Amino acid sequence: AQRVTQPEKLLSVFKGAPVELKCNYSYSGSPELFWYVQYSRQRLQLLLRHISRESIKGFTADLNKGETSFHLKKPFAQEEDSAMYYCALSRLGGGADGLTFGKGTHLIIQP
Amino acid sequence: DVKVTQSSRYLVKRTGEKVFLECVQDMDHENMFWYRQDPGLGLRLIYFSYDVKMKEKGDIPEGYSVSREKKERFSLILESASTNQTSMYLCASSLAGDSPLHFGNGTRLTVT
Numbered sequence: 084a085q086r087v088t089q090p091e092k093l094l095s096v097f098k099g100a101p102v103e104l105k106c107n108y109s110y111s112g113s114p115e116l117f118w119y120v121q122y123s124r125q126r127l128q129l130l131l132r133h134i135s136r137e138s139i140k141g142f143t144a145d146l147n148k149g150e151t152s153f154h155l156k157k158p159f160a161q162e163e164d165s166a167m168y169y170c171a172l173s174r175l176g177g178g179a180d181g182l183t184f185g186k187g188t189h190l191i192i193q194p
Numbered sequence: 195d196v197k198v199t200q201s202s203r204y205l206v207k208r209t210g211e212k213v214f215l216e217c218v219q220d221m222d223h224e225n226m227f228w229y230r231q232d233p234g235l236g237l238r239l240i241y242f243s244y245d246v247k248m249k250e251k252g253d254i255p256e257g258y259s260v261s262r263e264k265k266e267r268f269s270l271i272l273e274s275a276s277t278n279q280t281s282m283y284l285c286a287s288s289l290a291g292d293s294p295l296h297f298g299n300g301t302r303l304t305v306t
Contacts, residue, residue: 092234117294127237127284127297169236181227181252181286182295186236 085110087172089185096160097193104155104188106144106170114172116146116153117182121167130155130168140164165192197221200285200298207305213272215301217285223296224289226268228252228260231282231300243268275305 086109096102108114118130131139133146133153144155153170167189171182201216219226225244229237229252239252241260249260257279261269268287272279282302286295 089236119295126299129294132294181225181229181239181242181288183239184229184237186234 085114085172085183087170087183087185089168089170089188091188092186093189093191095191095193098162099159102155102157102160102164102190102192104168104170104190106153106155106185108151108153108170108172110151110172114146116144117171117173118142118144118153118155119169119171119184121169123166127169160192162192162194164190166190198285198287198296198298200283200301202301203299205301205303207272207275207303209276209305211272211275211305213275213303213305215270215272215283215285215303217268217270217298218266219268219287219296220266221287221289221296222265223287224265225287225293226262227286227288227295228258228268228270229284229286230254231284237284240270272303275303277305279303280305 088107116133120130121127142157146153167187169187170185173182198219207213227242228240231237238254240258243249243262246265259271282300284300285298288295
């Protein structure tokens with residue numbers, strides 16, 4: 084069975100500092116990894132997916148199959164980045180059985 | 195833009211009541227999902243459906259059932275609500291197997 088681990092419940096950094104939200108996964112097959120974000124009082128929304136290899140709002144994430152990680156990074160944090168972040172895994176090319184989510188990391192950007 | 199609409203933003207029910215949570219999506223998506231979101235536990239999959247009248251158990255189906263009579267509508271049913279079902283319930287839909295999920299705003303259910 085697949086599992087997603089986000090070791091930090093809470094991460095607090097100062098504005099302008101680099102941010103790294105950690106995500107590790109366990110899955111025997113080929114995974115597809117996602118980062119979802121939930122801003123205060125907004126719905127959960129897709130931030131980025133590894134297959135797209137794009138940068139969204141300055142965030143990037145690289146899939147490291149050797150370390151089974153998909154850490155989310157941003158070089159310079161902004162106050163509007165404060166939100167709840169969830170890492171999620173799907174079986175690549177697999178069935179319609181949804182995503183497995185981590186427990187989430189609450190990111191707080193201090194002014 | 196995909197719209198996933200959950201009929202209620204807040205619900206307060208009593209222990210033992212039958213509760214219906216409704217979800218409608220407008221993009222002809224095949225797959226629909228119900229998750230519950232709890233602090234410190236993240237999102238946990240309750241049930242999902244990949245076609246009309248089809249349903250599959252997720253990770254925590256106990257105490258819940260679902261109904262999908264039409265493609266655009268997916269209902270979550272609590273047969274006899276209990277206080278440990280107090281939670282935020284999120285509905286989502288997706289076009290295909292590994293497509294991104296599109297979420298509704300959520301229904302915060304309180305069972306007293």
